[in-house]
Amino acid sequence: MDNMTIIAVVSIITAGLTIALGSVGPALGEGRAVSTALSSLAQQPDASATITRTLFVGLAMIESIAIYCFVVSMILIFANPFWNHVIAGAAKVAGK
């Protein structure tokens, strides 16, 4: 397999693995956060505004880890620097 094929195969596989593994942790964490928030809401309903706001802020922070993984996999698929470099090299060779 030449360089281009290796880069393409590894990029695609890594992109898939990144988002697959990277969304397991945040999903579990968010589930635990929401369940704890629900039980504390049941215990103290009159603090619901504070609890809800804190829950949303916490969820956003947990979600950003999944967003980082998503951005990395998007970069691998759409803005892959190694792929662009190899494509430019192949175009130069073909144009010669």
Added chain:
Amino acid sequence: MIVLAVGSKLITRRLSTELTRSRWQNLLEIVVTGIEKQIEDVGLQNPKKYIGFLGTLFLFVALAALGTVIPGYEPPTGSLSTTAALALCVFVAVPLFGIEEQGLWGYLATYTKPTIIMLPFNIISELSRTLALAVRLFGNMMSGAMIIAILLTITPFIFPIVMTLLGLLTGMVQAYIFSILAAVYIAAATRTRKAKPALAIKT
């Protein structure tokens, strides 16, 4: 942005303090007092100072997300440049508000609390918070737009509309999160350490 500025200029041209007011003024008052109450809940003592900055952040991001209802509209926050610019605004504003509240040395001293060893970690956390703000907003907006674009090629008609709804919801939540996080950072920078009150009762 033009819609925001022109709209608010038109509405506040004739403010009235009587019992009857135009419905646009009512709308603006609801929005402004809502944001003010949220800022106060976060812990900032004097919300009127910060509501200009934080309110603008929230309204800009929220309206940028709302515009996806219009067909052919691309949210400006879907590009990393816009979100990086917004995060840089927050990055600059936090020390500005902190210095305004506590003086230059007072603010710089907060970097060395609780111990001087924490100084590099505090600086790193400051930079990474800014980066996280930018990437979070960018990732949410871009993923929404990209999912809709991909779905349009696969299953047209109904499913992309559902995803647009989801994109609207996440857009609103992300706008709220962005401004609340900015408010929390500003509150952390302007919180003055009060002297411990003397014990009141000694029996």
